[in-house]
Amino acid sequence: MVFDTNQIDQVKVLKRILTKVPELPETYKVRIIKPSPSKLNVTVEPEELKFLEINEKLTDPVHFTSKVASNSEAEHGYTIWESREH
Numbered sequence: 001m002v003f004d005t006n007q008i009d010q011v012k013v014l015k016r017i018l019t020k021v022p023e024l025p026e027t028y029k030v031r032i033i034k035p036s037p038s039k040l041n042v043t044v045e046p047e048e049l050k051f052l053e054i055n056e057k058l059t060d061p062v063h064f065t066s067k068v069a070s071n072s073e074a075e076h077g078y079t080i081w082e083s084r085e086h
Contacts, residue, residue, distance in 0.1 A: 010066045018058050018081065020051035026083045027051070030060070034077035041065040042077055049081065 020026070028051070030044045043063045051058065062079060 008066060008069050012064045014062045014064070016060050016062070018049065018060055020054060020056045020058075022085070023054050025050070025052045026085060028081040028083045031080045031082060032077065033080065034075075036075050039066070039068050040075050040077070041067060042079075044079060 028049045030047050030049075032042050032044060034040060034042050041064070043065075044060055045063070046060075049058050049060065060079070060081075
């Protein structure tokens with residue numbers, strides 16, 4: 001994500017589509033990994049995905065909010081969707 005300089009609280013949204021592969025119903029919870037929470041806030045709504053059917057597709061919008069006005073350093077992070085099985 002690229003934010004405009006000299007502005008705080010900018011929000012960018014990345015929408016991804018996740019596809020269920022296993023046959024049995026599963027519930028996944030998100031875990032957000034971000035190295036610099038003082039510079040960037042990351043939220044995922046919903047925080048839990050419930051897949052009921054094989055090949056079912058759900059979206060996980062990821063919201064990025066800047067917390068600093070100008071930052072020349074890149075910030076990296078990622079999300080992990082975990083279930084009891086995976």
